[in-house]
Amino acid sequence: MFSHLHLLVFLLTVVYSHCQGDSCDRCCQGIPGTPGSPGHNGLNGSPGLPGSKGEPGLQGPSGTPGVGLPGKAGPQGPPGIGGQANQKSAFSVARTTELVANENIIITFDTVLSNIGNDFNKDTGKFTCEVSGAYVFMFTFRKDANGGPLYVNLMHNDEIAVSVWDDDSAHDMVSNSAIVNLQQGDEV
Numbered sequence: 001m002f003s004h005l006h007l008l009v010f011l012l013t014v015v016y017s018h019c020q021g022d023s024c025d026r027c028c029q030g031i032p033g034t035p036g037s038p039g040h041n042g043l044n045g046s047p048g049l050p051g052s053k054g055e056p057g058l059q060g061p062s063g064t065p066g067v068g069l070p071g072k073a074g075p076q077g078p079p080g081i082g083g084q085a086n087q088k089s090a091f092s093v094a095r096t097t098e099l100v101a102n103e104n105i106i107i108t109f110d111t112v113l114s115n116i117g118n119d120f121n122k123d124t125g126k127f128t129c130e131v132s133g134a135y136v137f138m139f140t141f142r143k144d145a146n147g148g149p150l151y152v153n154l155m156h157n158d159e160i161a162v163s164v165w166d167d168d169s170a171h172d173m174v175s176n177s178a179i180v181n182l183q184q185g186d187e188v
Helices: 002-018
Strands: 090-094 111-116 133-143 150-156 159-166 172-182
Touching: 133 150, 133 159, 150 172, 159 172
Parallel strands: none
Antiparallel strands: 090 111, 133 172, 150 159
């Protein structure tokens, strides 16, 4: 019995030496009780640090148009170059009579189908450019079987722009066309 008592005293000493003070969270607690009911919400804490920038949102719908009167007209702009924007030039001519020539001649035309801008002179057979720009010239000639060779030049200011040639003895049609850049006063 003495040895049993000695062990009990030793245990009390160890427990006593470990628990000093009024509370001990390791060995001096009783059996846990039932959980209590939730407490009241606490006070708000201090504001936190700002967060990082978020992604851009979707574009919103367009707003309604403003209300008001139109503003005053601005000042007049400078005049255009040459003032020729609305001027037009075109012609279509024909020769209804036979032409026989053994040398270089200017071909004239006796029928004017159209002459917009009046830049073609049927008496001289020449077109005089009034509006600078690119012009398209197309021509067709008929050659009789017994007429000999045919050689026709489209001239631009005394220079050959394009030509047609036919030395066949048969009845033929010859055609050609050209786009010619003309300046005001040029002749074709």
